[in-house]
Amino acid sequence: MSYRLPRTATALAPASVPPSGLPGLDPEWSRIVDVVESGPHDGADAGVSHAWHLLDNGEQLAALGVEPVGTVLCVHGNPTWSYLWRDLVAQATAAAAAGRPAWRVIAVDQLDMGFSERTGVARPLARRVQDLDDLTRGLGLTGPVVTFGHDWGGVVSLGWAVDHPDRLAGVMLLNTAIHQSATEDIPAPLRLALARGMLSAGTVLTPAFLDTTLALGHPALTSEVKNAYRAPYRTATRRGGIGGFVADIPVDARHDSHAELHRIAESLRSLTVPALMLWGPRDPIFSDRYLDDLIDRLPHAAVHRFEGAGHLIAEDVDYAGAALAWLAASPAEPAEPAPLAEPAPLAEPAPLDETPRVDLANPPLWHYLDELRDSDETALIDMAPAGGAGPRVVTWRLLSRRVREIAAGLHQIGVRRGDRVSLLVPPSADLTAVLYACIRLGAIVVVADAGLGLTGLTRAVRGARPDHVIGALPGLMAARALGWPGQKISVNRLPAASRRALGVSFALADLISLGRDEELPEPPQPGDVAAVLFTSGSTGPAKGVVYTHGQLSAVSDALHRQYGVGRGTGLVAGFAPFALLGPALGARSVTPDMDVTAPKTLTAVAVAAAVAAIDATVVFLSPAALANVVATQGELTPADHDALARVTSFLSAGAPVSEPLLASAAALMPGASAHTPYGMTEGLLMTDISLDGIREAARDDAARGPGGVCVGRPTATTRVRISALDETGAAVGALSEAPQVTGEIVVSAPHVKDHYDRLWLTDLAATREVTAGERWHRTGDVGHLDAAGRLWVEGRLPHVITTAHGVVTPVGPELAVSALAGVDRAATVGVGPAGTQQVVIVVETVPPAARVGLADAELARDVRAVTGQPIAAVLVVPHLPTDIRHNSKIDRTRLAGWAHGILTGARLTQP
Numbered sequence: 001m002s003y004r005l006p007r008t009a010t011a012l013a014p015a016s017v018p019p020s021g022l023p024g025l026d027p028e029w030s031r032i033v034d035v036v037e038s039g040p041h042d043g044a045d046a047g048v049s050h051a052w053h054l055l056d057n058g059e060q061l062a063a064l065g066v067e068p069v070g071t072v073l074c075v076h077g078n079p080t081w082s083y084l085w086r087d088l089v090a091q092a093t094a095a096a097a098a099g100r101p102a103w104r105v106i107a108v109d110q111l112d113m114g115f116s117e118r119t120g121v122a123r124p125l126a127r128r129v130q131d132l133d134d135l136t137r138g139l140g141l142t143g144p145v146v147t148f149g150h151d152w153g154g155v156v157s158l159g160w161a162v163d164h165p166d167r168l169a170g171v172m173l174l175n176t177a178i179h180q181s182a183t184e185d186i187p188a189p190l191r192l193a194l195a196r197g198m199l200s201a202g203t204v205l206t207p208a209f210l211d212t213t214l215a216l217g218h219p220a221l222t223s224e225v226k227n228a229y230r231a232p233y234r235t236a237t238r239r240g241g242i243g244g245f246v247a248d249i250p251v252d253a254r255h256d257s258h259a260e261l262h263r264i265a266e267s268l269r270s271l272t273v274p275a276l277m278l279w280g281p282r283d284p285i286f287s288d289r290y291l292d293d294l295i296d297r298l299p300h301a302a303v304h305r306f307e308g309a310g311h312l313i314a315e316d317v318d319y320a321g322a323a324l325a326w327l328a329a330s331p332a333e334p335a336e337p338a339p340l341a342e343p344a345p346l347a348e349p350a351p352l353d354e355t356p357r358v359d360l361a362n363p364p365l366w367h368y369l370d371e372l373r374d375s376d377e378t379a380l381i382d383m384a385p386a387g388g389a390g391p392r393v394v395t396w397r398l399l400s401r402r403v404r405e406i407a408a409g410l411h412q413i414g415v416r417r418g419d420r421v422s423l424l425v426p427p428s429a430d431l432t433a434v435l436y437a438c439i440r441l442g443a444i445v446v447v448a449d450a451g452l453g454l455t456g457l458t459r460a461v462r463g464a465r466p467d468h469v470i471g472a473l474p475g476l477m478a479a480r481a482l483g484w485p486g487q488k489i490s491v492n493r494l495p496a497a498s499r500r501a502l503g504v505s506f507a508l509a510d511l512i513s514l515g516r517d518e519e520l521p522e523p524p525q526p527g528d529v530a531a532v533l534f535t536s537g538s539t540g541p542a543k544g545v546v547y548t549h550g551q552l553s554a555v556s557d558a559l560h561r562q563y564g565v566g567r568g569t570g571l572v573a574g575f576a577p578f579a580l581l582g583p584a585l586g587a588r589s590v591t592p593d594m595d596v597t598a599p600k601t602l603t604a605v606a607v608a609a610a611v612a613a614i615d616a617t618v619v620f621l622s623p624a625a626l627a628n629v630v631a632t633q634g635e636l637t638p639a640d641h642d643a644l645a646r647v648t649s650f651l652s653a654g655a656p657v658s659e660p661l662l663a664s665a666a667a668l669m670p671g672a673s674a675h676t677p678y679g680m681t682e683g684l685l686m687t688d689i690s691l692d693g694i695r696e697a698a699r700d701d702a703a704r705g706p707g708g709v710c711v712g713r714p715t716a717t718t719r720v721r722i723s724a725l726d727e728t729g730a731a732v733g734a735l736s737e738a739p740q741v742t743g744e745i746v747v748s749a750p751h752v753k754d755h756y757d758r759l760w761l762t763d764l765a766a767t768r769e770v771t772a773g774e775r776w777h778r779t780g781d782v783g784h785l786d787a788a789g790r791l792w793v794e795g796r797l798p799h800v801i802t803t804a805h806g807v808v809t810p811v812g813p814e815l816a817v818s819a820l821a822g823v824d825r826a827a828t829v830g831v832g833p834a835g836t837q838q839v840v841i842v843v844e845t846v847p848p849a850a851r852v853g854l855a856d857a858e859l860a861r862d863v864r865a866v867t868g869q870p871i872a873a874v875l876v877v878p879h880l881p882t883d884i885r886h887n888s889k890i891d892r893t894r895l896a897g898w899a900h901g902i903l904t905g906a907r908l909t910q911p
Helices: 058-064 082-097 125-139 152-163 188-194 199-205 208-214 223-233 240-247 258-270 288-297 319-329 367-371 396-412 429-441 450-464 473-482 496-502 508-514 549-563 576-585 604-614 623-631 638-645 659-668 691-699 760-766 811-818 857-867 892-903
Strands: 030-036 049-056 070-075 103-108 145-149 168-173 275-279 302-305 378-382 392-395 420-424 444-447 468-471 487-490 504-507 529-534 544-548 570-573 588-591 618-621 649-652 673-675 678-680 683-688 709-714 719-724 743-748 777-785 791-796 801-803 806-808 823-831 838-845 873-877
Touching: 030 125, 049 082, 058 082, 058 103, 070 082, 070 125, 070 152, 082 103, 082 223, 082 319, 103 125, 125 152, 125 258, 145 152, 152 168, 152 258, 168 319, 188 240, 199 208, 199 240, 208 223, 208 240, 258 288, 275 288, 275 319, 288 302, 302 760, 319 760, 367 396, 367 576, 378 396, 378 429, 378 576, 378 604, 392 396, 396 429, 396 508, 420 429, 420 450, 420 473, 429 444, 429 576, 444 450, 450 473, 450 529, 450 544, 468 473, 473 487, 473 496, 487 496, 487 508, 496 504, 504 508, 529 549, 544 549, 549 576, 549 683, 570 576, 570 604, 576 588, 588 604, 604 618, 604 623, 604 638, 618 623, 623 659, 649 659, 659 673, 659 691, 673 691, 683 777, 691 709, 719 777, 760 777, 791 811, 801 823, 801 838, 811 823, 811 838, 811 857, 823 892, 838 857, 838 892, 857 873, 873 892
Parallel strands: 070 103, 070 145, 145 168, 168 275, 275 302, 378 588, 420 444, 420 468, 444 529, 468 487, 487 504, 570 588, 570 618, 618 649, 649 673, 838 873
Antiparallel strands: 030 049, 049 103, 378 392, 529 544, 678 683, 683 709, 709 791, 719 743, 743 777, 777 791, 801 806, 823 838
8 A cells, every 4th residue: 555645735834833822832942953854765855954843841951050861752643743742841841940850851743743844745654763863863862862652653752762772761652552453443533534535635624633633632622722732733734744644554564654663563572671651541542452562562661541531641631740750760771782692501401390389478379279179078158159049069179170170271262371361250159260260370360340330340341451251141241232352251151142142252161171181280479460459449440459479378368367267267258359268268158148239238137147058157248238237137037146146256347337337246246256457459458456446445545636447456467657648638748657647548568469450650659668678558548546556547538628727537527427316427528729628517317318408407516516627518418429349438529529519509419
């Protein structure tokens, strides 16, 4: 396919500087540079000079008297121009003025684009890569250079990068594509632009392509910013480069630019410099499949996906701040060429060590499956198996064999160590067997439960980009309807028509049959990634939390040390993560008959039945499930009460548990020690407190302080510190054990997560302290330690209220208000500008209010009296908005926005 520039693009126009007054653009950054073009190419003769428009903060850095540590070379795509990079130029200059490392930023307008010269000559990909080389040679850039590209500018910048390893210190990318699979279509918007009769009409003769791109901002771009992007493209004679770029898309191997794109793409595999990819997943042009391809070529790259951002990610998020943070953490020196390897001396090959390398302190998760493979003792029970035939008992012998068969079957169909496998299976014996089969094989399990809701589940699965999906029918139907990636495997056998419709390749029974010989590869090692577990999404989009095999083994070790859960323990798990850990602990485990996506469906009778089924001694329930268990205790029979009386330990975690609720549950299990551990998906067991401990803390003068929920002392392998808040609500204090200081809770333990999946910036913020080799995790929770070393949780960092009188954390006032007669639950939120926010209390009453409104005068007076601080308003609602997974974490962010609307005249609607 030959490259042709639209005829209207042949008109010449000189380079110029942008008009004044474009938002965010400092005229002092603009400069015009004449560059001599090298070598003949497609009619372009050596020696011809072209004028480029650049944004360059070099003179401003010189005026500051600072020497740049390197240069960031920014290349825009189509149909933008150097205006795209204005925030980076501004922030880099401000950082240098503040004494931080000084980066010179050069943002180019490619020839025929922006305010650079219109050459009238076709400029395919190879020519554009050479153009950039001509420019950098003309500017005398010797390095270190970090390239930064977006869209087709990403390809051009990477072309320069792979050609100049001697000057290259790193590469950064916004949404772009470096390879187009021969088996997949190019993105629909580009197919439309390339359609017969559309190229010139949509890209040159009219501004349709430009306007369509500008419509991709999230949130929508202001008219002023849109006009700034349109400024260099007001007429058809100035839009020729837009059409030329679209025409240069190598749709197949016959295209003139295909060979150059392939060269650049393959060269990336040998690039070892630091790399950063900042990605907007709502991009209809460069979707996550292009990100996956880039990660495959640059597996060492730091990656951050900004949920909600799209193609114009530079307009959607603070990409510049992220880039500068990465630059501060990365070396600014060109990579040394790898030395040639010396030939290995001739020698006899060393004998293979047939003993798997395992951590003896924390044996692998499948340890008991191997040890008990010949045992007919009960391993787990399904209280509500598919088909409704009553409880299903699974022995260790059967579970061990099924795990090995499924693992071997998965290996037979091509699942390999490091492959991602999304599990869309409800808690059951099938889920347990599949999960442990993947773990044993070394595949990475992706667990995003249905409690996230369809939207949250879609975001999670697409973001994790699994290679394979194993699901029950509802999960497979959702995967098909919503285009979730990965080979599809069904838990149950399906009719042929259903298999075809859902794109199912195999059923679980097929895998068992294929794996009958149980030939398994070498097991994974403790440092290998084992799982991506998604958070509840109660404080923003659900995050993928990455655990290694060693860290998951440390989780089971922490549970064993703290509660004695181990070989022979009967464990009732009304919270899915702990049901899945049962076999790793050697415990008999059972999930009660309930809808795990709705914890409030669990009844006291169902818990009693589960306890009786395995003679359980340990019960673990979420707070929302616990509340309904207490509410339905009147349905218990004497036999049910007898079963519950045999429980010795009871735990509830996932959200704060009030003393009255824990006491009511303890009364149902009079022989049990009641505990409420504190933890999160990133670290499932950080502290622990018993019911007696809660009561002691309430009586202890040492506990007097900022208030909150006491969650006890750190577990045996955990350390807890506090990073104090400043007046803006930011956690800036050094990590400390000082009592009665409110700040962010920071934890360290062997079982803390490894990192967040494709959320480099989030991970950087959460792990910015390292002390004596320890990894610390910033939880995002706010609290304090008391004089006795107990931890008190006061809320979430994003929910801290900054008033004119100081910071206010939400949980203390909420507990005080919830203790009032006639109040079920309360939420504390702030409205108004940061620093002068007003406190608003929102309550659920008993009985529930019929509609939203202001609290009556008596309730409002009582609320103000118990909170002890100025309250702008007290509102009542029929029910507070909570997360789906726990049904108890109040969405204070949503509630604050709603309250602001109510107080400024919005309709009285349910939040």
